[in-house]
Amino acid sequence: MPSRTVFRRPWFRLFLTAERHWKLTDELFPAPRLAETWSISWLIRNKVFAYLADVSGHGIPAGVLMGMVKSSVRQGLLARSSMPALLDSVNAVLPSVKEPDMFATFAALRFATSDIAEFTLAGHPPLLHFSQAGQCVSRRAMIQYPLGLMSAGGYVSEHVQFGPGDIFALVTDGLIETLNQKDEEFGLQRLEHLLLQNAKRPLPEIFDALIAAVSAFGPQKDDRTVLLVRTLPRTQQPPSISSNVASLAHS
Numbered sequence: 001m002p003s004r005t006v007f008r009r010p011w012f013r014l015f016l017t018a019e020r021h022w023k024l025t026d027e028l029f030p031a032p033r034l035a036e037t038w039s040i041s042w043l044i045r046n047k048v049f050a051y052l053a054d055v056s057g058h059g060i061p062a063g064v065l066m067g068m069v070k071s072s073v074r075q076g077l078l079a080r081s082s083m084p085a086l087l088d089s090v091n092a093v094l095p096s097v098k099e100p101d102m103f104a105t106f107a108a109l110r111f112a113t114s115d116i117a118e119f120t121l122a123g124h125p126p127l128l129h130f131s132q133a134g135q136c137v138s139r140r141a142m143i144q145y146p147l148g149l150m151s152a153g154g155y156v157s158e159h160v161q162f163g164p165g166d167i168f169a170l171v172t173d174g175l176i177e178t179l180n181q182k183d184e185e186f187g188l189q190r191l192e193h194l195l196l197q198n199a200k201r202p203l204p205e206i207f208d209a210l211i212a213a214v215s216a217f218g219p220q221k222d223d224r225t226v227l228l229v230r231t232l233p234r235t236q237q238p239p240s241i242s243s244n245v246a247s248l249a250h251s
Contacts, residue, residue: 051073051107054106054124055105065104082157083110083157084120105146106124107125121144125171126142128171128188174224175191178224
C-alpha cells in the first residue's frame, strides 16, 4: 500500500475565506512507474478550479506531456480564460510538444459563490454528482475529444446546480476499467453505489472505501486517481486545515 504524504497547498488558507466553503481531497495511487495522472485545485479570484488530467503513454514522454498540460492550464487560469477557451488553448498547444499518437483526457470543475458549478469533460469518464437532498447519484457525461488528439477546438462546458452536502466525484479510467478474474470491469455503477453508500463519511474515508473496493475487485494496471469535492452550507464554520488538506500518495 503506498504511503501518504500531506501537502499544504499555498492557496488553502485563502480558500477558507471564500463565501461558500468546500472540502476537497485529490488522491493519486500511481501504478509502479512514472505517474501519468495529475489532480490539482486552485483558488483564483474567489473561484475554485479543480481538474484531473490523464495522459496517454508511459515514462518520460508522458511526464513531459503532463508538464505541458499543467503549465498551459495555469496560464489559462491566470489569463481569466473561460473554461471552453482554456481547453481550446491547451488543445492548440499540445500538438507541437508531443508525439502524434499521444493525448490527454481532462475533467474540470469550477465553483464561484453561487449554487451553480461549471464542468467540462474531454475524453474523460463522467462526472458523478451525489445529491444530499435527493439521496441519489447522477451521472453527467460529455462527448468531446481528448486534448491534443484533434486540431479543431470548439470545446464546451455545462452547468449543474448543487446544494449543501452534495459531493462531486471525478475518477480516471484506471479505476473503472479494473478487471476481475472474469474479465468484468469495475465500472461506474459500482462506483455510484459506493459513493451513495459512503456519502455521510469524511472525504478521505470515502476515498479509502473506493480504493479498497476496486483493489479487492482486481489488480491495478493503471493509475487510479479520485477527485472528491463536498459543498458545505454557507453558515457553517470553515473546516480545520488538518482535516481538509489535499493529499498525494506515493508508491
